[in-house]
Amino acid sequence: MTGVRNRPALSVVGGGLGAGKTSLIARLLEQPGMGRTGVVVNEFGEFGVDDLMLGSSAPDAQLALLRNGCICCRPGNDLSEAVRKMIAAAPEPLVRIVVETSGVAELSAVLAKIGADHVLRGMVRLDAAIAVVDATAPDETRAEHIACADRIVVTKTDLVVPIAAAAIRRRIAAMNPTVPILDGQARPDPDVLFNAGLIDGRSGEVQADAWLRAQGSVHVHHHGENPDSIRSWLIETGPQDWTQLSQHIARMSRAAGPALLRLKGIVADRDDARPLALQMVRDQIYRPVRLTREAGDGRSRIVVIARATAAPAVEALAKRLSAAEVAIEVP
Numbered sequence: 001m002t003g004v005r006n007r008p009a010l011s012v013v014g015g016g017l018g019a020g021k022t023s024l025i026a027r028l029l030e031q032p033g034m035g036r037t038g039v040v041v042n043e044f045g046e047f048g049v050d051d052l053m054l055g056s057s058a059p060d061a062q063l064a065l066l067r068n069g070c071i072c073c074r075p076g077n078d079l080s081e082a083v084r085k086m087i088a089a090a091p092e093p094l095v096r097i098v099v100e101t102s103g104v105a106e107l108s109a110v111l112a113k114i115g116a117d118h119v120l121r122g123m124v125r126l127d128a129a130i131a132v133v134d135a136t137a138p139d140e141t142r143a144e145h146i147a148c149a150d151r152i153v154v155t156k157t158d159l160v161v162p163i164a165a166a167a168i169r170r171r172i173a174a175m176n177p178t179v180p181i182l183d184g185q186a187r188p189d190p191d192v193l194f195n196a197g198l199i200d201g202r203s204g205e206v207q208a209d210a211w212l213r214a215q216g217s218v219h220v221h222h223h224g225e226n227p228d229s230i231r232s233w234l235i236e237t238g239p240q241d242w243t244q245l246s247q248h249i250a251r252m253s254r255a256a257g258p259a260l261l262r263l264k265g266i267v268a269d270r271d272d273a274r275p276l277a278l279q280m281v282r283d284q285i286y287r288p289v290r291l292t293r294e295a296g297d298g299r300s301r302i303v304v305i306a307r308a309t310a311a312p313a314v315e316a317l318a319k320r321l322s323a324a325e326v327a328i329e330v331p
């Protein structure tokens with residue numbers, strides 16, 4: 001099996017129907033440094049046009065089309081198979097693979113499926129979850145997309161007045177305070193858009209803080225009284241016993257149910273100087289990654305993003321972990 005650092009970095013681009021996913025990827029593919037990229041397009045319907053559009057903007061890119069239903073809902077391992085074939089067929093080793101989800105897929109459901117697919121995980125290195133938000137359709141902004149994204153790209157800002165674009169950015173920041181928000185019109189730099197994973201694609205080093213993005217950046221947030229509103233928590237605590245911690249997290253996840261959207265953490269391990277990176281998308285727990293000793297500072301930091309109804313479950317988790325400080329939204 002290829003060492004994790006040498007595997008292609010897999011990023012997922014999600015967003016509503018017509019939000020601008022294909023246009024964003026097509027513009028990215030035209031940029032220098034985007035060679036040796038493969039794109040897997042998942043179309044909901046039988047006839048795909050996205051691959052034609054991408055093929056014309058980057059004739060050398062490796063393209064694969066998965067038709068007929070969302071990869072998150074379809075049984076089987078179509079995505080794994082498409083990625084395997086793409087890696088095998090590429091004339092040169094691929095640096096990156098971008099998966100464009102169908103416009104009806106939930107980004108969180110696609111990420112959860114990828115997390116559960118050990119064959120796929122063995123072929124790639126997970127990189128960025130990118131949510132595309134259409135500035136002309138603010139009401140279509142889906143909480144799941146925002147909550148689980150590592151990067152957000154707001155598209156069609158040329159079609160709205162600046163004040164409307166600013167309002168969308170504020171709304172996104174209130175739902176996910178740690179996520180960088182980029183403007184699609186500004187032609188996002190691939191180096192800024194991608195490279196969001198635990199391992200820095202350029203240096204091969206672990207980039208724990210950049211990945212967690214919780215260093216002093218999660219504030220007390222309140223986003224309305226509505227039980228559907230999205231909240232974020234930063235749980236800061238000391239070293240943990242891994243087995244116990246995973247049981248506490250599983251318990252929190254069961255209590256929160258579908259209200260839990262995303263969890264990310266760097267956890268100091270009571271029995272090992274090397275911390276663990278853990279993440280969840282919905283109820284899917286990814287296998288934790290053991291970091292290097294240098295990545296730790298003796299503290300555990302866990303970021304949880306969930307609907308407001310999950311508050312008791314998250315607060316109970318914080319209590320069980322004897323969190324020294326919990327930043328929680330206040331009404």
Ligand SMILES: Nc1nc2c(ncn2[C@@H]2O[C@H](COP(=O)(O)OP(=O)(O)OP(=O)(O)O)[C@@H](O)[C@H]2O)c(=O)[nH]1
Nearest residue numbers: 016017018019020021022023024103155156157184
């Ligand atoms: N003015 C403007 N139009 C855009 C922008 N981004 C995308 N579009 C247009 O919006 C339409 C939909 O864009 P696509 O890139 O196909 O959207 P998509 O998310 O891939 O669509 P589906 O795959 O069907 O869900 C196209 O006509 C694009 O030209 C933008 O930033 N500004």
